[in-house]
Amino acid sequence: MAEIAIRNVTKTYGKTTIMQGVNLTIHNGEFVVILGPSGCGKSTLLRLIAGLEEITAGEIAIAGQVVNDLEPRERGCAMVFQNYALYPHMTVAENVGYALKVAGVPKAERMARVAETAKSVGLADFLDRKPGQLSGGQRQRVAMARAIIREPKVFLFDEPLSNLDAKLRVQMRHEIRRIHNQIKATSVFVTHDQHEGMTLADRLVVMNKGTIEQVGTPAEIYDRPASLYVAGFIGSPAMNFLPGQYSAARRAVVLEGGAVIGLPGDPGASDGQFVQLGIRPEHVALRAPGHGMIDARLEIVEDLGASRLWNLRIEDIPFSLITEARAHPPVGATTGLVLDLRHAHLFDGATGKRMETTLGALRAVPAQ
Amino acid sequence: MRRAHFKFSWIVPLLLAPQLLVIFTFFYWPSAQALYWAFTLEQPWGGGNTWVGLQNFRKVLSDPYYWGSVRVSVIYALATTVLAMGMALTLALFVDRQLAGYRAWRVGIIWPYAVAAPAVGLAFNFVFNPGAGIFSVINTLSPGWWDLSKYPWQAVTAIVIAGAWKQVAYSFIFFLAALQSIPRSLTEAAAMDGARPLRRMIDLQLPLLTPTFFFLLVINITDSFTDSFGIVDTLTGGGPFRATDLMVYKIYSDGFRGFDYSGAAAQSIILMCLVMALTFIQFRYVERRVHYT
Numbered sequence: 001m002a003e004i005a006i007r008n009v010t011k012t013y014g015k016t017t018i019m020q021g022v023n024l025t026i027h028n029g030e031f032v033v034i035l036g037p038s039g040c041g042k043s044t045l046l047r048l049i050a051g052l053e054e055i056t057a058g059e060i061a062i063a064g065q066v067v068n069d070l071e072p073r074e075r076g077c078a079m080v081f082q083n084y085a086l087y088p089h090m091t092v093a094e095n096v097g098y099a100l101k102v103a104g105v106p107k108a109e110r111m112a113r114v115a116e117t118a119k120s121v122g123l124a125d126f127l128d129r130k131p132g133q134l135s136g137g138q139r140q141r142v143a144m145a146r147a148i149i150r151e152p153k154v155f156l157f158d159e160p161l162s163n164l165d166a167k168l169r170v171q172m173r174h175e176i177r178r179i180h181n182q183i184k185a186t187s188v189f190v191t192h193d194q195h196e197g198m199t200l201a202d203r204l205v206v207m208n209k210g211t212i213e214q215v216g217t218p219a220e221i222y223d224r225p226a227s228l229y230v231a232g233f234i235g236s237p238a239m240n241f242l243p244g245q246y247s248a249a250r251r252a253v254v255l256e257g258g259a260v261i262g263l264p265g266d267p268g269a270s271d272g273q274f275v276q277l278g279i280r281p282e283h284v285a286l287r288a289p290g291h292g293m294i295d296a297r298l299e300i301v302e303d304l305g306a307s308r309l310w311n312l313r314i315e316d317i318p319f320s321l322i323t324e325a326r327a328h329p330p331v332g333a334t335t336g337l338v339l340d341l342r343h344a345h346l347f348d349g350a351t352g353k354r355m356e357t358t359l360g361a362l363r364a365v366p367a368q
Numbered sequence: 369m370r371r372a373h374f375k376f377s378w379i380v381p382l383l384l385a386p387q388l389l390v391i392f393t394f395f396y397w398p399s400a401q402a403l404y405w406a407f408t409l410e411q412p413w414g415g416g417n418t419w420v421g422l423q424n425f426r427k428v429l430s431d432p433y434y435w436g437s438v439r440v441s442v443i444y445a446l447a448t449t450v451l452a453m454g455m456a457l458t459l460a461l462f463v464d465r466q467l468a469g470y471r472a473w474r475v476g477i478i479w480p481y482a483v484a485a486p487a488v489g490l491a492f493n494f495v496f497n498p499g500a501g502i503f504s505v506i507n508t509l510s511p512g513w514w515d516l517s518k519y520p521w522q523a524v525t526a527i528v529i530a531g532a533w534k535q536v537a538y539s540f541i542f543f544l545a546a547l548q549s550i551p552r553s554l555t556e557a558a559a560m561d562g563a564r565p566l567r568r569m570i571d572l573q574l575p576l577l578t579p580t581f582f583f584l585l586v587i588n589i590t591d592s593f594t595d596s597f598g599i600v601d602t603l604t605g606g607g608p609f610r611a612t613d614l615m616v617y618k619i620y621s622d623g624f625r626g627f628d629y630s631g632a633a634a635q636s637i638i639l640m641c642l643v644m645a646l647t648f649i650q651f652r653y654v655e656r657r658v659h660y661t
Contacts, residue, residue, distance in 0.1 A: 052556050073562040085553035089575045098571075099561040146561070 002063030274349030292336030405633030456539030481537030485598025520611030
């Protein structure tokens, strides 16, 4: 078990910069999920920690020891790969026990530990099989067992669930969390799936284009996204954004179509400043046309079972809301909307940063 | 699985015809001719062959020179195969590790495959020449010690080296391709598991190479039995004292120099059966130990 300190880490390939000045501390025993779209540098960060890539500048320390110049085997990390990377010519037992074999653990002890580890992940009956004879979920378990058996200080997961079907993915997610709660090793889990991020993480790290956008608990990130990017990335269906200008006199956002949305608190924006008003689909209510804050035109309704997702347009801006109402007007009809402004977010139109000054008054902040 | 069905069309035989014609002209017809010659004898002044049954085979198999030829062919096949595959594997492992300059080496190592066997023989003629070649240095130290036209073992060594040199390229391409098709994450997983490069090679790369290894074994052994003519002809001419008279070379010298067509035809049939038997044995007994994944 160990703390991982990432200080000012930069990674370049030739002239391409993959990662720029990343700082992050992962506490002992913490489960951190690095979330971001493909190409944002999240896997590279994981590989830098593992020692599979060389750090261009900055340093990484594991348990207080700078590991920049250490080989992967000297860093005390275990990794679960996206495609599992099982040794195809070895049985499950040989796969799981390989690290111990390399380390020179005597055969009797090795076999005992393999059996014990395999049992803990539900593989006891498959020890003599080859990876080719296993299902996707079973291979995933072998990869987990191979990592667990080494009793590593740090667990690294590189999108380990992305090759599984939806049902198995949820099941393995719970399994991974259960194992973490049991052995409490520091874990870093990379994914592009926000559901995995939200459900697994003690803390989430949202990355974009080689930099960290925001670090926080899943609730913090969902409730107080630090930037337009994070606000748009986290949450499904995605947050709506209404561009407009701030009017200090009216303490309101004047939308491009002329509609005025009055704000309940002072966002600290200057008069005439270009802003983006963000609101999640679940914080919008329906009214009769002309009776809400703003009118919208219905484009399509998607039935989600428990609720319905309305896709609308306000002028030309796409906008969505979730409602439990079953009846819906025909496509092309106009409807009125009420935004629950306690849950609204305001972002600087130029920088995309969250406007914080007294925005707390805009929304209900969960009691700390 | 659904199978595609095609309607019969005259296009099909038309497109197949050129290839079939080539195979027929240069394989089936000569093979049939060899079979015919092997069981017959031509009359002294021409004018038809007479059926002699197994007499040609009996004669060949009771000839001590023939058994000498078989012995040296087997030695040659085993030695060139082991040498060529060993060299090819070593080189491929280094190129795969992407040591400095590996791109240039890769091209350089593949090149010999494009050189025709007689050209290889000629080139090695210069290398092994006791008077002027690279090996002549030995003779300045110990005069007369190196001369492959005098010492049988030196002649055999020379054709083995030349033959192996030519075959390295072919095996190298396949070994390298196989090494590069091993997913990188496997190597990385082994590195995380604590295995150093040498250990990874023994535990991971070599076992995963076994299908390629088996394929190359079959190809190399077959090649060294049937494709060694050019090297022997240009380098040693079968000598000294028939020491490098490989089976394929003896077929040529008996048939076209000794004008014993029927004897040469019988030897061709024996060689063909031998190669087929060897290939069968390899598939039957060696392939069992191959991991296909």
